Amino acid sequence: MVVNREVQESVKRKSRAFKDWRVRQAQREEEQYREEEKDSRRKVGIGIGKAIEQLNERLRTKEGEKDIYKISKLKKKQKQDLSQLVVIRDRDGNILHRDDDIKRIWRKYYDQLLNTENEKKEQKEAQRVEGPVVEI
Template sequence: MWRDFQLYCNEKAKQYLGVSKGAINNNKDTSWWNEEVREKLETKKTLFKLWQQTKDDDDHQAYKIAKKIAKRAVAQAKATARDDFYAQLETASNDREIFKLAKRKHQSSRDTATNKFIKNDQGKLLTSNEDIRDRWKEYYTELLNEIEHRRDNSKRNMHAF
């Protein structure tokens, strides 16, 4: 019953609201990304694809080693970037610079930095969090009322027999 409800909700949501392609820029912190990390992740990805094709234990072991190496490279790059951030904090000359650094760090660590946009029932694009939240509330209220109406009709039809 819940799976059917979920499928019905998703279908109706797509029909009424459309499907968003997501945020254009997610503002994730990439200050740690460098060429060394890119190469190690590319190697890991290639070895994973090879292992998936061959299903060989030797290829699996090579992939696991590359995965450890890539994980270590990412951790070291992130630690270096963090050290740079702390060095900037220590050399900040006033409160304003400290708050700027803190704000930038907070923005880069947020899970979602931008809204996903949806359309209202007239097709107008909604951009504010409040409008989007109100539209979802309105949509689910309509949806639940429609389901309740169907349930009532089915009960009436069953009693008619």
């Protein structure tokens, strides 16, 4: 967001008024802080509105159409949770962290696991036990 000088000064005045109010604990300083806070919120809101208007105007241009894809890609990356970052190694010991590489490795692993025949061991015939089973 492009912040103009007027918004920056308003926020600084609000910050100074807050510090004065906390130090002096006077009614007059509290009223001054509340006024500066209202003014600051209003100016920040106007600044955000202007920034959104400028962005919308830019998105309507030919270069803006390309920016739409960049913005959506950026938003997708921002939504990814970094605490859930998955890193695995392939058979050669290379570290993989991209989603498509990890999916490919898991696909190979499960394909091999589920589509191979297991060797079956021959079982010996056991002797039959006749009569009631003795309780232990």
